[in-house]
Amino acid sequence: MSEDTVGLAPAGPFPPAERAAVYRAIRERRDVRGQFRPDPIDPALLRRLLQAAHDGPSVGLSQPWNFILLRDPALRARLHAAFQTANAEAAARFPDRAALYSSLKLEGILQAPLNLCITCDRTRGGAHVLGRTHDPSTDLYSTACAVQNLWLAARAEGIGVGWVSIFRPEDLRSILRLPDHVVPVAYLCLGHVRELHTQPELQARGWGRRLPLDDLIFEDSWDSRPTA
Structure with missing residues (x-):
């Protein structure tokens, strides 16, 4: 397809207020653990957040992500138990900071009105995906871009997001019944929040x-500082 047949739009910066809003969302994004309110997320708002994630860039336009919405209390109780097991293992790795570690709230699995697992289908797009031929991990990076898109859109919408990374991958795979070719990339807790920290917690x-x-x-090579 020639460039003449591809739809193009003028390039250029956003107006100042819109540009400032983008940078504000980036600067004020927070990992939320314990400030969730119980009221549910409006379906139309949730749809906007998922669309923002789906609008993310992906290698070869492969769009390897899926979005698993988790609302069932019994299922989330199992996931919380899996977190507690992994968190006890993680805590043992910081013996010199045990008191501080134990004081940190690292998840909102039961408090947030919605949990969301964003996965990466390693087979999406077939055996050979444009741009992924020499680095198979680019589909995982693409999925991470979708996560960031959702997170920034959520900040703009007043929705808190917390990424729970302390899981044994095999526990997530088993509880969520993921097929072998699907990798859990991000387990997120979402909901309206009472307040946000002014700096990373x-x-x-x-x-x-x-x-x-x-x-x-x-500049130009590792550990070579810019000259200007």
């Missing part, structure tokens, strides 16, 4: 800090 609680951007910028 782990920074506020003293677990870590945001690194200075200038320390992370190289």
Whole structure:
């Protein structure tokens, strides 16, 4: 297909207010654990969030994601139990910070009105996907882009999102009955929130800090600092 037959639109920056809103969503996005309200997410709003994720970039336009909506209380109780098992294992890896670790709330599985698992179908697009021929992991990166799209859209809509990463992958696979070729990428808790931290919670609680951007910028090769 020639470029002349492809639909094109003018390029250029957004108006200042719209541009500022994009950067605000990025800057104020938070990983929410314990501020969820019980009221449900409006179906039309949820649809907008899922559409934002589905609008994400994907290698070879493969769109490898699926979205599993998790509302059943009994199912979520099983998932919470699986988290607790994995979290006990994780806590043992930080013996020098045990008290701080135990004080952190790392999930909202039972509190959030909706849980969502975003998966990656490693077979989507067939055996050979444009752009994935030399790096098979690009479908996983694509799915992560969908997650970020949803997260930023959720911030703009006033919906909190918390990513629960402390699971044994085999537990998620078993409980959600995932086929072998499907990988769970992100387990998310979603809901309206009472408030948000003004800085990342782990920074506020003293677990870590945001690194200075200038320390992370190289030019032309690893560990070669920009000259200007």
